Amino acid sequence: MSAELKQFEEGFQQEMREGNRGLHYEESLLWEKEYSERSGVDLPQSSGIAVRTGLPERGDIGLPQVSEPQALRHFVRMSTWNYSIDHGFFPLGSCTMKHNPRLNEKAARFAGFSHIHPMQPVSTVQGALELMYELQNWLGTLTGLPGVCLTPSAGAHGELAGLMTIRRAHEVQGNTARKVVLIPDSAHGTNPATAVMCGFTVRNIPTGPDGRLTVEAFKEALYKGDENGADIAGMMVTNPNTCGLFERHIVEIADLLHKAGGYFYCDGANFNALVGRVRPADFGVDVMHINLHKTFSTPHGGGGPGSGPICCTEELAAYMPVPTVVKKGDDYIFETKEDRETSLGTLKAFQGQFGMFVRALSYIMSHGADGLAQVSGDAVLSANYIMAKLSEDYHVPFEGPCMHECLLTDKKQKSFNVTTLDIAKALIEYGYHPMTVYFPLVLSGTMLIEPTETESKDAVDRFIETMRQIAQDAQNKGEAYFHALPQSSPRKRLDEVKAARNPVLKWKAS
Amino acid sequence: MRYLPLSKNAHDEMLEEVGASRIRDLYKDVPSSALLDDIVDMPHHKGEIEVERELSAMAAKNRSAGDGPFFLGAGVYYHHVPASVDYIIQRSEFLTAYTPYQPEIAQGTLQAVFEFQSFIAQLTGQDIANASLYDGSTACVEAALMAMRITKRRKVSIGTPLHPEYRKVLDSYMGNLGDVEIVDGEPDEETACVIVQSPDFLGNPHAYDLWRKRCDETGALLVVVITEIVSLGLLPAPSEADIVCGEAQSIGIPMSYGGPHLGFFACREKFLRQMPGRLCGMTEDADGRRGFVLTLSTREQHIRRDKATSNICTNQGLCALAFTVHMSLLGETGVRQLARLNHEKACALADALEKIKGVEIENKNFFNEFVVSLPKPANQIVDELVTLDIIGGLALDGNRLLVCATEMTRDEDIERLVTALRKVL
Ligand SMILES: Cc1ncc(COP(=O)(O)O)c(C=O)c1O
Numbered sequence: 001m002s003a004e005l006k007q008f009e010e011g012f013q014q015e016m017r018e019g020n021r022g023l024h025y026e027e028s029l030l031w032e033k034e035y036s037e038r039s040g041v042d043l044p045q046s047s048g049i050a051v052r053t054g055l056p057e058r059g060d061i062g063l064p065q066v067s068e069p070q071a072l073r074h075f076v077r078m079s080t081w082n083y084s085i086d087h088g089f090f091p092l093g094s095c096t097m098k099h100n101p102r103l104n105e106k107a108a109r110f111a112g113f114s115h116i117h118p119m120q121p122v123s124t125v126q127g128a129l130e131l132m133y134e135l136q137n138w139l140g141t142l143t144g145l146p147g148v149c150l151t152p153s154a155g156a157h158g159e160l161a162g163l164m165t166i167r168r169a170h171e172v173q174g175n176t177a178r179k180v181v182l183i184p185d186s187a188h189g190t191n192p193a194t195a196v197m198c199g200f201t202v203r204n205i206p207t208g209p210d211g212r213l214t215v216e217a218f219k220e221a222l223y224k225g226d227e228n229g230a231d232i233a234g235m236m237v238t239n240p241n242t243c244g245l246f247e248r249h250i251v252e253i254a255d256l257l258h259k260a261g262g263y264f265y266c267d268g269a270n271f272n273a274l275v276g277r278v279r280p281a282d283f284g285v286d287v288m289h290i291n292l293h294k295t296f297s298t299p300h301g302g303g304g305p306g307s308g309p310i311c312c313t314e315e316l317a318a319y320m321p322v323p324t325v326v327k328k329g330d331d332y333i334f335e336t337k338e339d340r341e342t343s344l345g346t347l348k349a350f351q352g353q354f355g356m357f358v359r360a361l362s363y364i365m366s367h368g369a370d371g372l373a374q375v376s377g378d379a380v381l382s383a384n385y386i387m388a389k390l391s392e393d394y395h396v397p398f399e400g401p402c403m404h405e406c407l408l409t410d411k412k413q414k415s416f417n418v419t420t421l422d423i424a425k426a427l428i429e430y431g432y433h434p435m436t437v438y439f440p441l442v443l444s445g446t447m448l449i450e451p452t453e454t455e456s457k458d459a460v461d462r463f464i465e466t467m468r469q470i471a472q473d474a475q476n477k478g479e480a481y482f483h484a485l486p487q488s489s490p491r492k493r494l495d496e497v498k499a500a501r502n503p504v505l506k507w508k509a510s
Numbered sequence: 511m512r513y514l515p516l517s518k519n520a521h522d523e524m525l526e527e528v529g530a531s532r533i534r535d536l537y538k539d540v541p542s543s544a545l546l547d548d549i550v551d552m553p554h555h556k557g558e559i560e561v562e563r564e565l566s567a568m569a570a571k572n573r574s575a576g577d578g579p580f581f582l583g584a585g586v587y588y589h590h591v592p593a594s595v596d597y598i599i600q601r602s603e604f605l606t607a608y609t610p611y612q613p614e615i616a617q618g619t620l621q622a623v624f625e626f627q628s629f630i631a632q633l634t635g636q637d638i639a640n641a642s643l644y645d646g647s648t649a650c651v652e653a654a655l656m657a658m659r660i661t662k663r664r665k666v667s668i669g670t671p672l673h674p675e676y677r678k679v680l681d682s683y684m685g686n687l688g689d690v691e692i693v694d695g696e697p698d699e700e701t702a703c704v705i706v707q708s709p710d711f712l713g714n715p716h717a718y719d720l721w722r723k724r725c726d727e728t729g730a731l732l733v734v735v736i737t738e739i740v741s742l743g744l745l746p747a748p749s750e751a752d753i754v755c756g757e758a759q760s761i762g763i764p765m766s767y768g769g770p771h772l773g774f775f776a777c778r779e780k781f782l783r784q785m786p787g788r789l790c791g792m793t794e795d796a797d798g799r800r801g802f803v804l805t806l807s808t809r810e811q812h813i814r815r816d817k818a819t820s821n822i823c824t825n826q827g828l829c830a831l832a833f834t835v836h837m838s839l840l841g842e843t844g845v846r847q848l849a850r851l852n853h854e855k856a857c858a859l860a861d862a863l864e865k866i867k868g869v870e871i872e873n874k875n876f877f878n879e880f881v882v883s884l885p886k887p888a889n890q891i892v893d894e895l896v897t898l899d900i901i902g903g904l905a906l907d908g909n910r911l912l913v914c915a916t917e918m919t920r921d922e923d924i925e926r927l928v929t930a931l932r933k934v935l
Contacts, residue, residue: 030625030838039847040839041592043917046850051744052857053715054875058746058846062632065841072594075622075835079603082618086602092611099513100606103558108766109596112569117582118768119904120573121896127571128767141550153644153769154824156811164686193811193821199686202816212539246539277537282544293824301599302619303609303641303788303827305770321682337678345682349585349647349675350768362565368555371511377533378516384528384536401528401536428614439812454513457520484796489614492796499793499805503782505638506628 020077024490027077030064031507040068081490082302083433089455089463093405093436093448094188094242096272096294101366104298104359113358118350122333128354129332133325135361139290139311142372143268144281147317149324150309151352155269156190158289158308159236161321161347163198165287165312166234166263168319168344175261182221182235182262184213186243186440191236191267200233207442211243211398211407218253222260229260238267239283240274240403242440244383244448254284263287263316271295272452273380273404276373280311287312287320292353296360307356318342323351378453379404382460386449389464393471397443404452410445418474420445422482425493426470429486432463511555575765579900579923581859583879583914584711585646585673585737586768587760590918595762595835599828609788609824613803614795619827620802623790626830629837633739633845634754635747636776641788641804642826643773646757647679650705650735652775652786652820653753654680657703657731658690659784659819665691665700667730669721670710673737697730707735707756708748712912713873713880715745722750739774740916741877743849753777762836763829772829783809786820848917852878855915862924863913866931872910879914881906885935894934900927 020026051057066074083090090097108114116125136148152158163181170178181195184205192202205221208214225231235257239247247253254264266280266288272295274280280288292298293306300306312320322343323334334351337343367375380403387396387406395411410420424434424447436448451460473481486492516524521533530536537545556564575588582588599605603618610616610623623641630639643649654666666684668677684690697704704725708716718734725732734748736756748754759771775787783806791805811818840848856878860871868885884891888905895902903913915924 027621029621029628031628036841039841039844040594041841041844041848043844043847043851046847046854049854049857051850051853052860052875053745053853053877055715055717055745058742058744061743061747061842061845063629063840063842063845064838065843066838068592068594068839071835071838072598074838075598076601078618078621079598079601080618081615081621082603082607083612083615084602084604084606086606090608092608095608097606097608101513103562105600105605107562107565107569110566110569111574111576112566112572114764114766115574115576115588116572116767117575117580117586117588117765117901119582119584119586120901121892124573124896124901125571125767127568130571131565131568138552141552153648153826154822156821156823157644157648160821164682167686188823189811189813189815189818190821190823192816193814193818196816196818197683197686197821199688246537248539251541251543276549277546278540278544279546279550283541291824299605299828300608300824301828302604302607302616302831303623304824305644305826305829306824307770345685346675346678347648347682348769349645349673349679353769354767355764355770358565362561365553365556365561365564366513366558367511369549369552371514371555373549374511374514378514380536381516381521381524381528381533384530385524388528401530401538403536424612425614428612433608433615434612454515456515457517457524486614490617491614491799491801494613494795494801494803495793496803496805499791499803500808503789503806504792505789505805506624506631 025077025080027074029507030066030074033064033066035064036066036070038067039065040071088432089459090433091435091449091451091463092433093450094269095436096450096452098297098452099454100297100299101363104362107362108355108358126332129325131361132357133327133332135357136325138364139309142275143288143311144279145285145288145311146314147312147320148309149320150357151321151348152289152308152310153348153353154304154306155289155291155308156194157347158310159190159194159267160197161310162265162287162289163194164344165316165320166265167198169263169316170233172319172342178231178233180225180231181233184237186241186442187236187238188242188267188269195236211245212241213247213249213253215249215252219256222256229262232260232262234263234265236265236267238270240270243398243407243442244402244405245398246403250283269294270404273376275376276369277376287316292356292360297363298356298359305353305356307353319344321345321347375453382451382453382455386451386460386464390467393468405448405450408447408449409443413471413474414445416474417479418482420447423447423470425485426482428489430466432466579926581903581913581915581927582901584904584912585675585757586765587738587916588765588918589760589916591762591764592836592839594839595832598835599832604828604831610804613801617801620790622831622834624792624802626834627790629834630774630776633742634776635749636754637779638782639774639776640785641790642830643775643787643822644826645769645771645773646737647676649755649773649775650676651680651683653733653755654703656753656784656786657733660781661702661729661731663700663702664689665693665702667697667701667704668692668694669704669706670708670716671712672705672707672735673711697724697728699728701728701730703731703733705733705735707737709738709741709877713876715875715877718748718750738877740849740852743845744853745877758833762832770826770829772826772833784819785809787822787825851917855917855919856880859913859915859924862928866928868935878916879912882911882913884909884911891934895930898930900930902927
């Protein structure tokens, strides 16, 4: 490196907060910018009348201020540091990062959808109720579970709605002694957290040697507290499970559970493998949630908003949350707690994440019954293809076929001191978003790869090549090479220990 | 189907590689009783033109706020969203990213979350804020649950009129736990927290000093709930509170028939480890350059499982971004001006309504909404106003109507409402 370039580099590091090089941007926090006299909005002048709030007027808040072009540039520059599904392959297992059609965004922004108020007289929002009714109908048909409540805000909220439905059913039926929820050890963290929030205690079911539940282990858990399972409220099972496998024995397990008087809650995060081909009602599910932000492609938005409607049997529909939309003659109306007294009540103000309903219905209508069956089929095919192609270079812990995602571990790479974390960071270096890492927790160093149906074979092949290259590198280049990755991303590895030890959670004047 | 790129050829090659003759073979673990023989009996796929047409026909059946006079508030507000906000949140890099689990390639989202937390902390006068919760009603529940964890008490007091939807949600959640008491009024020695909504559901702004005193005397926590966050540009910051939470839809987010909106949650630093939801913190990368990560996740479900502070996972990320963009456009003067403008519009509305015979304003004080008492049942009036293409407000019990004005309210809207009311009363 020439002396000038070295000097430039050093200067660049110091100047990093606003500088840029090529298309690598740096961007300061809003508070570090010069306070602009101009705000980024032009509002009508206020008349300055005396306030009628009964309280003193607020003094200086200390907010930053920039003009519109400065604000826009700020966020556009920051956006360039993000990886997204529109950038490339995003095989984040359990998260279903599929293409997000822009038609859905457009529809959600029709004034008749975006500028309506949840407490408007229903006569003035019949189109909104019609849309909800249609979506309820689709979800009920696809799951075989006719009771649909759209309100939950995301998957975890749907879990809560579902478990509360079960709790309420037992309560109304006088089974207040049922306090235990059975949850496989492969479950997502939201499952046990939800069960506790709902006032239940959690009993784990160990995963069998083939990555699936065994009837024996299930029975042991079921009858552990009482020989008839009289303490069991229900079970929460993700199917396909978080190892990407369909629970082979699920029908038998569901039968045993039902005989013991428990209900089957299905975490529907992995519904993308089943949609249009398998109805969860047909393998014994009583109630499940669906992540509209996974299977039905409402965008993840860098962490939400999601939407987690629940679907349940006719029996449980009496207890699920209100409101739901029903049709009376030609009119759509809400069924409320007054109409359905056995309902557990309300879990969120108003009707739910309506904007997500519009996007999901737009996605569903575009695919139709035929397209949705192709969605699941293609997703499953692609995951199996990846598993087959990577089975020599990586450890495949469980025999397939897998469903819409495949599980690998770092067992082979560990002998070179290269771990799942290193593989993930190497993928970043090669221009990919990594797969889900260290989840599920049933084995060490898991990598969960979910390609989704919206990737071409060419894109999948290139990813496979990259993964093979990384496996080679693990043998040839050694751990030091990996530990320094990524090198080319906007930031190198970040110090998470420092962040937690000395939390800085907001801007502070230094 | 234009979203599905796998060709017939690709199918054949991939099937061969996996050793299956058709996709159905890959579903061999599914019991045959659960595997459909045919596709479900629902409509088949449609092209973009058709879908757009059908959905816009549904949208056209709704009376949107911009179509005419609109005076409904009650926890969801019709405000202007600058075009830049919607542009930024539709950028692929933000819209189609996941939760920032890989910070090296998610600094855009993470820095925006850090700025969001900073804005919320400043507006609420609190030490720290999280990365968002679902909405105001669930944020209120999380506050009560957190207060119960901290104080180890099982009673929740409602200090001022709380949004009835929030109250219902609180009742449902607490019903799970079996032993939680929810009462109206002042806190006592058994109270975990007192919930003070301000402006309250009926539009009255509240001072916090007396509530603070009661809390100090009883050991209860003071939870302030805000459903109209624009009010914080004019009303004093609730810095006396232990927790401030609520709904931030008013800044950057359309009403969208009730969601997605934006739950926020701020509190004192000493309660950090009891907080629900995600937190973004500042740190450094391997080269010592500033960067941001999700942090303190030992509170959260993916680490703590059944001992987590909350079950929340996906939150309202993109709505928090919309809020952050709108806040940065508003800036110090914009926020204060917007708040004042809302108040002045509400004053103009009150002055106009008060002149109608038989109409009285119940509130002595208000921010941008208040209760009017009418000489006739309010629900009847609301329906009659609909026939005149006016969304007149929210009918409360009996003759009481809750009305709201924002910067979107025009003088002619107020005139039309007054004329209409004169006609129907
Ligand atoms: C298996 C599983 N269950 C539950 C959830 C929680 O869903 P959400 O993030 O929508 O709350 C997830 C999401 O990551 C998941 O993968």
